[in-house]
Amino acid sequence: MNIIKNLVDKSKYGIKCPFVMTATRIVVHETANDASAENEIAYMRRNDKESSFHFAVDDKQIVQGIPLDRNAWHAGDGNGKGNREGIAVEICYSKSGGERWQKSVDNAARFIAELLKERNWGVDKVTKHQDYSGKNCPHRILSDYGWNNFVNLVSNYLNEEDKPVSVPTNKKISVIYQVWDDVRNAWLPVVTDLTDYAGIYGHDVCAVFAALSRGNIFYKVHIKGGRWLPEVKNREDYAGLYNKPIDALMMRTDTGRTIKYAVHLRRSGRWLPFVTGYNEKDSNNGFAGILGQEIDAIKIYIE
Numbered sequence: 435m436n437i438i439k440n441l442v443d444k445s446k447y448g449i450k451c452p453f454v455m456t457a458t459r460i461v462v463h464e465t466a467n468d469a470s471a472e473n474e475i476a477y478m479r480r481n482d483k484e485s486s487f488h489f490a491v492d493d494k495q496i497v498q499g500i501p502l503d504r505n506a507w508h509a510g511d512g513n514g515k516g517n518r519e520g521i522a523v524e525i526c527y528s529k530s531g532g533e534r535w536q537k538s539v540d541n542a543a544r545f546i547a548e549l550l551k552e553r554n555w556g557v558d559k560v561t562k563h564q565d566y567s568g569k570n571c572p573h574r575i576l577s578d579y580g581w582n583n584f585v586n587l588v589s590n591y592l593n594e595e596d597k598p599v600s601v602p603t604n605k606k607i608s609v610i611y612q613v614w615d616d617v618r619n620a621w622l623p624v625v626t627d628l629t630d631y632a633g634i635y636g637h638d639v640c641a642v643f644a645a646l647s648r649g650n651i652f653y654k655v656h657i658k659g660g661r662w663l664p665e666v667k668n669r670e671d672y673a674g675l676y677n678k679p680i681d682a683l684m685m686r687t688d689t690g691r692t693i694k695y696a697v698h699l700r701r702s703g704r705w706l707p708f709v710t711g712y713n714e715k716d717s718n719n720g721f722a723g724i725l726g727q728e729i730d731a732i733k734i735y736i737e
């Protein structure tokens with residue numbers, strides 16, 4: 435993804451970024467409004483408030499407003515480490531949420547992974563505004579997504595270089611997944627492994643998003659009364675069609691591990707047994723679900 439530089443004028447350095455900075459961390463924020471990254475940075479450049487941040491990320495691009503060797507005022511900790519040593523990343527569209535917010539979160543996770551990689555940092559360097567001043571920020575990630583799930587997503591992109599995993603190790607591989615809910619007309623919060631299930635009993639699942647902490651996941655869904663949709667990989671795309679209930683799911687990975695997944699049937703209100711990954715050559719075997727029966731929740735993990 436391209437970074438568009440739209441830096442504050444040097445005449446405003448005294449207000450916006452008075453100190454030279456050697457960054458030691460990333461500080462994640464959400465804008466709590468529905469402005470694009472471009473508008474967010476343009477507003478920051480234009481006004482004479484101290485409030486400032488290095489990057490704004492939306493569903494399409496990353497815009498930079500403050501140079502990385504200067505501090506910004508965003509963490510609410512005065513001259514603490516957030517403001518004086520943090521690279522501030524604002525994620526857009528958090529007020530209303532929805533698909534463009536989801537995409538912005540995904541882009542931000544990918545971008546933060548790049549920042550970490552460039553500096554040889556681990557995900558322990560990813561912090562949130564709340565850590566510095568207690569503010570409920572990034573608010574929608576905290577409420578709808580879960581901070582640990584966001585860090586897992588960053589971790590997933592950070593480790594992407596290592597893919598595919600040809601030699602299995604004993605290190606645990608986590609599955610991060612979420613479903614599109616037909617009643618809410620929205621993506622539900624992300625779930626990791628068996629800490630929860632994805633879905634709401636009684637609501638049809640129409641689409642699935644999944645990614646691994648290491649390695650690739652491939653998956654596809656069957657539309658109720660229809661056909662199998664093409665296989666998708668990781669979070670490059672979701673499997674499903676909004677507002678079309680699914681009745682079967684198939685998943686596989688290249689990790690050398692066994693993926694296990696189960697679905698919950700809306701009408702009979704029960705979980706089917708876990709099934710394991712399918713073999714592409716025999717691609718209509720090993721699916722989870724009963725054709726004709728809507729799925730309202732899923733569970734996935736890697737053994």
Ligand SMILES: [Zn+2]
Binds near residue numbers: 463563571572
């Ligand atoms: Zn914030």
